[in-house]
Amino acid sequence: MSDPLIIGDRKFSSRLILGTGKYRSLEIMAKAIESSGTQIVTVAMRRLNFSQKSRKSIIDHIDRKKITLLPNTAGCHTAKEAILTSELAREALGTDMIKLEVIGDDRTLYPDNQALLEAARELTRRRFVVLPYTSDDLVICRKLEEVGCAAVMPLGAPIGSGLGIRNPINIQLIINSANIPVIVDAGVGTASDATQAMELGAAGVLMNTGIARAEDPVKMASAMKMAVESGRLAHASGRIPVKLYGSASSPVEGLIKA
Numbered sequence: 239m240s241d242p243l244i245i246g247d248r249k250f251s252s253r254l255i256l257g258t259g260k261y262r263s264l265e266i267m268a269k270a271i272e273s274s275g276t277q278i279v280t281v282a283m284r285r286l287n288f289s290q291k292s293r294k295s296i297i298d299h300i301d302r303k304k305i306t307l308l309p310n311t312a313g314c315h316t317a318k319e320a321i322l323t324s325e326l327a328r329e330a331l332g333t334d335m336i337k338l339e340v341i342g343d344d345r346t347l348y349p350d351n352q353a354l355l356e357a358a359r360e361l362t363r364r365r366f367v368v369l370p371y372t373s374d375d376l377v378i379c380r381k382l383e384e385v386g387c388a389a390v391m392p393l394g395a396p397i398g399s400g401l402g403i404r405n406p407i408n409i410q411l412i413i414n415s416a417n418i419p420v421i422v423d424a425g426v427g428t429a430s431d432a433t434q435a436m437e438l439g440a441a442g443v444l445m446n447t448g449i450a451r452a453e454d455p456v457k458m459a460s461a462m463k464m465a466v467e468s469g470r471l472a473h474a475s476g477r478i479p480v481k482l483y484g485s486a487s488s489p490v491e492g493l494i495k496a
Contacts, residue, residue, distance in 0.1 A: 241470070243442050245419060246367040246388045250277045254466045255308065255421065257446025258296050259285070266455055268299040274459035279305055280337050280444065282312040283327045308369070310337035317357035324361055336361065338370040347397040351378045355385065362386035371423050374408040376415055389418050391444060394435065395425025398447040402431035406438060413439045429465035436469025
């Protein structure tokens with residue numbers, strides 16, 4: 239863990255975070271999680287059924303000795319709903335980490351940033367480790383950091399769209415401004431999208447549909463693992479400056495004159 243992802247007081251060697259929805263089966267989900275090397279998976283509290291003890295759930299297919307659960311408030315449309323769901327998650331799963339989502343538009347699944355900020359302010363007051371899903375807006379990300387969020391998670395594109403990072407300049411501005419981890423959340427469709435996010439300097443990438451709906455989710459999970467690692471290494475290496483004209487890579491001294 240020479241280059242760990244640090245969220246609050248926790249350290250993770252993997253910078254890839256996986257969702258648990260949309261898989262064709264829970265068994266495929268479990269194999270994809272293992273193939274990805276992730277140490278954090280997010281689960282929608284509103285999808286968990288704690289009343290049917292006889293049936294295996296998402297939780298039963300996750301090795302909690304290796305994996306940190308990150309419950310989310312998907313499906314919440316108000317700050318009040320998100321705060322209540324967060325409290326239920328802490329009670330049911332024994333974690334103070336929460337991926338905060340407050341949806342403002344059901345078609346695009348864009349966040350309601352005003353309600354998001356309200357919920358984030360209250361949850362940090364209640365000592366939650368808050369990771370908010372938000373738009374790629376520098377100002378709202380800065381405000382979320384100011385109220386005490388442990389990270390910010392701007393979208394790369396609409397959830398489940400597979401469009402990749404549509405506004406890389408916005409993501410870059412957020413990364414340059416933030417003093418907390420910036421984790422690109424939503425829109426990743428393939429490995430190159432994940433690599434681009436990491437090359438921009440993102441601390442991590444969260445994805446679900448890009449893996450879960452791939453023809454082979456297990457192979458795609460492995461590809462995403464390598465993409466995140468490659469992008470992080472490239473960012474740390476320092477890329478060459480972009481130039482308008484060519485520049486010879488071979489020396490020009492000592493050339494034989496015709």
